[in-house]
Amino acid sequence: MKTILVTGFEPFDGETINPSWEATKLLQGHQIAGANVEVCQLPCIFDAALEHLYAAIDQIQPELVISVGQSGGRANISVERIAININDASIPDNAGKQPIDTPIIPGGPAAYFSSLPTKAMVNELKKAGIPASVSQTAGTFVCNHVMYGLLHYLAQKYPSVYGGFIHVPYLPEQAVKHSNMPSMTLELITIALKTAIETAWENKADIVVTGGATH
Numbered sequence: 001m002k003t004i005l006v007t008g009f010e011p012f013d014g015e016t017i018n019p020s021w022e023a024t025k026l027l028q029g030h031q032i033a034g035a036n037v038e039v040c041q042l043p044c045i046f047d048a049a050l051e052h053l054y055a056a057i058d059q060i061q062p063e064l065v066i067s068v069g070q071s072g073g074r075a076n077i078s079v080e081r082i083a084i085n086i087n088d089a090s091i092p093d094n095a096g097k098q099p100i101d102t103p104i105i106p107g108g109p110a111a112y113f114s115s116l117p118t119k120a121m122v123n124e125l126k127k128a129g130i131p132a133s134v135s136q137t138a139g140t141f142v143c144n145h146v147m148y149g150l151l152h153y154l155a156q157k158y159p160s161v162y163g164g165f166i167h168v169p170y171l172p173e174q175a176v177k178h179s180n181m182p183s184m185t186l187e188l189i190t191i192a193l194k195t196a197i198e199t200a201w202e203n204k205a206d207i208v209v210t211g212g213a214t215h
Contacts (some may be wrong), residue, residue: 002035004197005062007053009069009142012044012094019171020068023189032194033201035063042067044142045095046087050149057153057161064162064201066116067150068193069143071167072174075182076131077192078167079118080138083148084111088140104148112151114164117199117206124199130192131184138165162204166196 008024011017021041028039040056042049057065071078085108087099118134125132138144147165154163168189169175175183184192 003060003062004032004035004037004064004201005040005056005060006037007040007042007067009042009044013091015174017171018070019168019186019189020070022186023168023193024068026190027193033198035201042146043094045093046097046099046142046145049142049146053146053150054153062161065150066197066200067146067165069167072170073181074167074169076133077125078133078135079121079196080114080135080147080165080167081118082111082113082136083138083144083151085109085148086140087145093142104145105152108152112148115162116164117203120203120207121196121199123207124195125192128195130188135167143167162200
């Protein structure tokens with residue numbers, strides 16, 4: 001059976017949970033669009049996250065890889081379009097490392113575009129009543145690090161495999177600890193991931209939007 005790999009992160013920055021993992025782990029063993037879903041938790045640590053990701057890809061041999069991360073402060077499901085070749089951490093990772101202005105892959109391309117149908121995914125999420133947008137930046141912390149590393153690895157070793165990244169908001173139990181932060185329930189995030197994964201699996205080419213931008 002064909003396989004989809006979905007990854008989420010461990011908690012970081014003083015949080016005790018991470019919605020990316022809480023939702024992702026619920027997908028383990030599910031079938032989406034006829035493909036089996038396998039999940040993997042990544043450490044929120046520069047370089048180590050990529051080591052875990054590459055090992056999972058090599059072991060599982062998926063046809064599609066979607067990494068998911070937390071972005072506290074965002075109010076919707078953000079399907080990332082681009083990852084840049086830079087680490088520029090505003091806070092330390094879970095190992096205390098805080099790289100500033102260093103390349104993720106020395107000598108690598110300046111950026112990689114997601115190979116997922118980002119606009120089609122956002123379109124289907126909105127049809128399902130879920131707030132969503134195409135994001136033009138994955139930041140410069142471990143999420144961008146993983147997205148760039150993923151796309152570089154696929155380009156070098158598995159060019160027929162599709163891959164990309166999705167950011168999700170805080171869970172309500174996280175948002176109450178912060179001032180004026182939006183949140184989304186675990187149930188809705190999980191539904192959103194299922195919808196996004198199914199759309200990515202069934203649409204290898206993106207939709208063309210005319211008469212206005214997709215937001």
